[in-house]
Amino acid sequence: MDLTAIQPAILIASLMVSSTPILLAALGEMVVERAGVLNLGVEGMMITGAVAGFAVAINSGSPALGFLGAAAAGAALSLAFAVLTQLLLSNHVATGLALTLAGLGLSALVGKPYEGMKAPSLPKLDLGPLAEIPFFGRVLFSHDVMVYLSLALVAGVWAFLRYTRAGLILRAVGESAEAAHALGYHVIRVRILAILFGGALAGLGGAYISLVRVPQWTEGMTAGAGWIALAIVVFASWRAGWVLVGAYLFGGVTVLQLNLQAAGAAVPVALLSASPYLVTILVLVIISARGLQGAPAALGRSFHASG
Amino acid sequence: MHRRTLLSTAAALAMGLGLPAAAQDDPMKIGFIYVGPIGDGGWTYTHNQGRLAVEEHFGDAVETVYQESVPEGADAVRAMTQMALSGADMIFATSFGYMDQVLEVAEKFPEVKFEHATGYKRADNVSTYSARFYEGRAVQGHIAGRMTDTNVIGYIASYPIPEVIRGINSAYIHAKKANPDVEFRVVWAYTWFDPAKEADAATALIEQGADVILQHTDSTAPLAAAEAAGDVIGFGQASDMAEYKPSPRVSSILDIWGPYYIDRIQAAMDGTWESQDTWHGIGDGMVGIGEITDAVPAEVREEALALKESIASGEYHPFTGPINRQDGSPWLADGETADDGTLLGMDFYVEGLTGEIPN
Numbered sequence: 001m002d003l004t005a006i007q008p009a010i011l012i013a014s015l016m017v018s019s020t021p022i023l024l025a026a027l028g029e030m031v032v033e034r035a036g037v038l039n040l041g042v043e044g045m046m047i048t049g050a051v052a053g054f055a056v057a058i059n060s061g062s063p064a065l066g067f068l069g070a071a072a073a074g075a076a077l078s079l080a081f082a083v084l085t086q087l088l089l090s091n092h093v094a095t096g097l098a099l100t101l102a103g104l105g106l107s108a109l110v111g112k113p114y115e116g117m118k119a120p121s122l123p124k125l126d127l128g129p130l131a132e133i134p135f136f137g138r139v140l141f142s143h144d145v146m147v148y149l150s151l152a153l154v155a156g157v158w159a160f161l162r163y164t165r166a167g168l169i170l171r172a173v174g175e176s177a178e179a180a181h182a183l184g185y186h187v188i189r190v191r192i193l194a195i196l197f198g199g200a201l202a203g204l205g206g207a208y209i210s211l212v213r214v215p216q217w218t219e220g221m222t223a224g225a226g227w228i229a230l231a232i233v234v235f236a237s238w239r240a241g242w243v244l245v246g247a248y249l250f251g252g253v254t255v256l257q258l259n260l261q262a263a264g265a266a267v268p269v270a271l272l273s274a275s276p277y278l279v280t281i282l283v284l285v286i287i288s289a290r291g292l293q294g295a296p297a298a299l300g301r302s303f304h305a306s307g
Numbered sequence: 308m309h310r311r312t313l314l315s316t317a318a319a320l321a322m323g324l325g326l327p328a329a330a331q332d333d334p335m336k337i338g339f340i341y342v343g344p345i346g347d348g349g350w351t352y353t354h355n356q357g358r359l360a361v362e363e364h365f366g367d368a369v370e371t372v373y374q375e376s377v378p379e380g381a382d383a384v385r386a387m388t389q390m391a392l393s394g395a396d397m398i399f400a401t402s403f404g405y406m407d408q409v410l411e412v413a414e415k416f417p418e419v420k421f422e423h424a425t426g427y428k429r430a431d432n433v434s435t436y437s438a439r440f441y442e443g444r445a446v447q448g449h450i451a452g453r454m455t456d457t458n459v460i461g462y463i464a465s466y467p468i469p470e471v472i473r474g475i476n477s478a479y480i481h482a483k484k485a486n487p488d489v490e491f492r493v494v495w496a497y498t499w500f501d502p503a504k505e506a507d508a509a510t511a512l513i514e515q516g517a518d519v520i521l522q523h524t525d526s527t528a529p530l531a532a533a534e535a536a537g538d539v540i541g542f543g544q545a546s547d548m549a550e551y552k553p554s555p556r557v558s559s560i561l562d563i564w565g566p567y568y569i570d571r572i573q574a575a576m577d578g579t580w581e582s583q584d585t586w587h588g589i590g591d592g593m594v595g596i597g598e599i600t601d602a603v604p605a606e607v608r609e610e611a612l613a614l615k616e617s618i619a620s621g622e623y624h625p626f627t628g629p630i631n632r633q634d635g636s637p638w639l640a641d642g643e644t645a646d647d648g649t650l651l652g653m654d655f656y657v658e659g660l661t662g663e664i665p666n
Binding site for chain 1: 343344346347348461492493494495497498500501502503504506507508510511512514515517526527528531532535549550661662663665666
């Protein structure tokens with residue numbers, strides 16, 4: 001066993017890359033749930049974003065346009081969910097599951113001509129001398145723009161929910177739609193906007209897989225990342241900062257266990273493979289024990305002004 | 308009706324064979340059950356290529372139907388029962404995990420012929436078939452051993468089942484012969500198909516010094532990771548993965564099911580179909596070696612092709628002694644070759660491999 005072969009700086013840099021898709025998707029879903037909507041269609045929106053981002057990037061030659069296209073496609077799919085659950089008052093859980101199935105099927109169909117093609121790569125930001133700093137240069141200053149954008153979004157969402165009036169309204173809608181309605185806020189509009197934001201971020205997360213992390217299009221390539229993102233939201237007790245911790249923890253343990261295997265660590269492989277799930281569940285239990293769970297009170301409940 | 312009679316008569320003439328009366332009235336209906344999507348670029352993709360070869364060969368004499376992404380377990384019973392009820396004469400179930408379900412459905416439909424890939428349970432109307440992928444792994448191992456500069460070869464394994472372990476052993480034995488300093492690092496991904504995880508596994512191996520990546524998972528993600536890293540080579544798995552030519556993909560192991568499917572369907576048409584077990588390799592054409600690209604020096608390519616030929620002709624068996632088990636106890640004496648029974652149940656590493664096989 002040669003653990004010295006694992007270099008911490010490279011390890012941390014890789015875990016940031018492998019965590020970014022679930023971080024983006026989980027952050028979006030967190031906002032959706034804070035508005036009182038449970039959208040289980042994250043996997044479907046991610047895979048839609050993955051194929052749309054890939055297709056746009058190939059056709060335009062620009063990864064940046066690819067990511068925009070992915071966000072638009074994710075938001076468009078989530079709009080279907082928004083119309084069904086908010087205007088037609090369908091059940092959140094059933095509609096979300098249907099969204100996942102629809103997304104998987106649709107992406108397979110759309111993606112057929114793109115199998116085996118190579119996407120234009122997203123260049124790493126050139127931060128000049130910063131990237132030369134030992135350790136921190138590799139960890140912090142040698143990534144592509146999406147990694148920084150995802151971190152900025154975490155900070156932005158945190159500040160939005162905590163300090164802005166709009167954020168307060170969104171939380172009010174999620175805690176008690178009736179009270180928010182009585183105060184004159186447009187519950188349905190707020191929820192639809194939240195759903196679109198969640199869809200766009202899930203789309204970005206999917207595109208990060210197909211354009212950066214893998215990078216290629218393969219049918220079903222998100223392989224359950226959307227479900228992990230949903231779990232991370234619960235793990236994070238609906239807080240932006242904890243979403244970041246959860247996503248990096250999950251991604252980090254995943255990368256770490258693969259590195260430990262590659263280094264020939266004398267730990268049973270079955271335990272290593274299960275470790276991302278075990279560690280995440282463990283932390284979830286600890287957090288719950290501290291009484292920090294705080295699910296939005298109106299989560300998953302349909303609202304109608306007549307109610 | 309006239310047109311249909313004409314077509315089937317033409318088809319019968321084209322084959323120049325006396326078909327049983329039933330087959331002249333209707334095309335023979337063949338069902339395929341797939342474990343993944345036909346667009347996976349690997350295992351299921353190659354089985355579907357086999358189905359397309361059947362259609363091309365028999366034309367209107369057959370009608371094929373397939374169902375994708377059928378989970379192993381109770382759903383497979385439903386899918387196969389539905390196919391049998393809707394008139395399928397023959398059903399190919401193309402994943403190991405359908406084994407008990409195939410037998411269950413086969414018992415209910417004694418007139419329908421079943422072919423089960425990679426399984427070992429048979430019945431009067433159930434045959435099994437698989438390919439000797441380890442023969443291809445030997446050629447791959449040789450190229451890997453000759454091509455590595457760091458002497459570290461990364462291997463992305465899926466599940467600890469005999470087929471995967473055979474592949475690791477075969478690749479290792481031949482890499483070691485080509486380069487005595489070679490070292491294998493095996494990562495168990497516990498998935499057949501998860502591009503993101505496969506890419507992470509490849510990246511982890513590359514970061515720890517591997518400059519050759521072998522994979523027993525189905526997506527092209529490890530090749531994409533190898534390309535991104537630069538100076539790292541890999542191989543196509545199951546299908547050619549030609550889009551990564553000439554490098555990082557320097558060669559590939561191909562699963563070629565079409566000829567077998569055509570043979571078995573022909574046998575069913577002729578009335579000579581019998582339950583049997585088939586395990587074909589390079590020599591029978593079920594395992595192919597994809598083009599070895601110019602990224603490989605001519606000398607190494609010649610050696611690899613010679614190795615392939617000697618395996619194909621039966622002159623050389625990839626598991627020829629002396630070979631010891633990992634713990635140093637003797638397995639094969641000098642010149643002795645492994646028997647199929649041991650290979651089919653292989654659950655141990657050969658000497659020189661490090662790490663443990665998870666159970």
